[in-house]
């Protein structure tokens with residue numbers, strides 16, 4: 481494990497922060513996000529935070545919910561959304577409302593990606609216009625990764641993946657359909673996410689470490705979309721714990 485971590489630190493140009501356990505990672509990550517948001521608020525009176533769904537970030541959401549930040553000056557949105565009702569078990573908006581927009585963080589300004597359209601393809605323009613109204617570039621983006629190398633909802637083999645990965649795509653979001661995951665999705669584009677002041681890839685478990693190692697090796701970006709972030713000169717840090 482130590483050798484693997486040393487190899488990855490070299491591959492990631494020392495942008496790998498590894499911790500002995502998820503609790504230590506969560507505390508450090510919540511602290512770092514708080515610092516960046518507080519700095520942005522001091523500089524420009526507001527801050528934007530883009531979050532991913534999944535199971536990994538739930539402890540982080542819970543810790544941030546109780547953190548003393550001027551949340552009324554923080555604008556939060558999602559890196560992606562399953563195109564389901566916000567009260568559906570699969571909804572990332574539901575996850576954010578349930579675990580983050582509580583306690584002190586209940587004062588934050590949240591913009592969801594799901595709108596009234598039945599299909600993500602029909603809702604794409606409205607979603608893009610809505611995200612376009614948020615303060616930009618984003619200050620902090622927190623990404624997860626699946627063991628297929630997807631991030632946000634930029635899945636290998638998905639429809640329109642090339643558009644989603646196109647660094648010059650002028651749009652913030654696109655409707656995309658994974659081949660091997662449930663639900664039509666709305667995903668922020670690589671072009672929109674990569675402009676952020678701070679990009680965090682939040683991973684837990686040896687399976688994700690092994691996937692990260694594979695993603696750091698040669699191979700097409702389309703095979704493992706997280707490679708678009710790893711191979712660009714971006715302010716990206718990987719936070720990992722067992």
Ligand SMILES: O=C(O)[C@H](O)[C@@H](O)[C@H](O)[C@H](O)COP(=O)(O)O
Nearest residue numbers: 532533534535536624625626632
């Ligand atoms: O909507 C989603 O599912 C997420 O945005 C997705 O990109 C997630 O970050 C990864 O699938 C990792 O999920 P886990 O944290 O559950 O492994």
